[in-house]
Amino acid sequence: MAKLNNSTKTAAEAVAAKIAGGNKATTSQPNNVVSMPSIATDVKSDVDVTVPGLHTLTPDLIPASLPHFHANHYLIGDPLNPSEKLPQATESQYQSGIATYEGAQRALKLTGAAFDTTREKFTVIGKQAKAIGAGILAATEIEKVKGNFLDYQTQLEVTQQKGVTLDVAQTKTVTDRNIAVHTKTDLAERLKQAQIKAQESAAKTLEAQGKLNAFKQQLGEYLPK
Structure with missing residues (x-):
């Protein structure tokens, strides 16, 4: 084990003393200190967001995606006398590699x-969907207007039917009034006819009474006194 120098040892002892003091302060609390509820530790810190087809790339995965490269292999001490240990590539390797790359x-x-083309395709698909949605909304509004127009026509027929019913009722009222007038005239005439018959009957009664009285007078002349 390596020995610590004086400054390192002093710093380590100071840190240890602080840690020990902190632990001691946390273990003993005065009676007048209100204990606070502990913070919940069961909350999930990471949310799994997985998008189908989307590659995962985080900073720790970047080195694995890079080609192998050791910068210390290309250290040059004397630029006029380069080391033969520098990585080399033949002309054929260079031409083949360049062609491959x-x-x-x-x-x-x-x-x-x-x-890029697929992205534009998806953009157009989105615009097409919006256009179809707008068309569906327009078609829905058109059907609503058609329904309102049919409701109007139905109400128009109902109104006309009520008008016909009113006209029939008014005609019936006029007819009933005319019938009432003629009925009252007929009743008045019947009353007059009854009065005339009564007068005729009264006249006949008077005439018969007169004849009876005259007969009694004539008969009384022949009766003994």
Whole structure:
């Protein structure tokens, strides 16, 4: 074990004393100190957000995605006399590697263009969905207007039917009034006819009474006194 120098030892002893003092302060509390409830520790700190098809990339994963490169292998002490230990590549390796990398870059560019095209496709799909949604809303409003128009036509027919009913009722009222007038006239005429018959009957009664009285007078002349 390596020995600590005086300054390091002093700093370590100070830290240990603070830790010990902190533990001692936390273990004993005065009676007048109100204990606070402990903070819940069962709250989930990480929320799992997994998007299908989306690559995961965090800073700790970046080194694994980089090509192997050791900068200390390319240390140059004397620029006029470079070391033969520097990494080397033959001309054929260089040409083959450059061709491979250029092909890979072209492939990546094509793949990127494919993703750009797909992104534009999704943008157009979203716009198409919005247009379809707007069309559905417009069609819904049109159907609502049609329904309101049918309600109007139905109410118009109901109003016309009520008008016909009113006209029939008014005609019936006029007819009943005319019938009442004629009925009262007929009753008045019947009353007059009854009065005339009564007068005729009274006249006949008077005439018969007069004849009876005259007969009694004539008969009384022949009766003994």
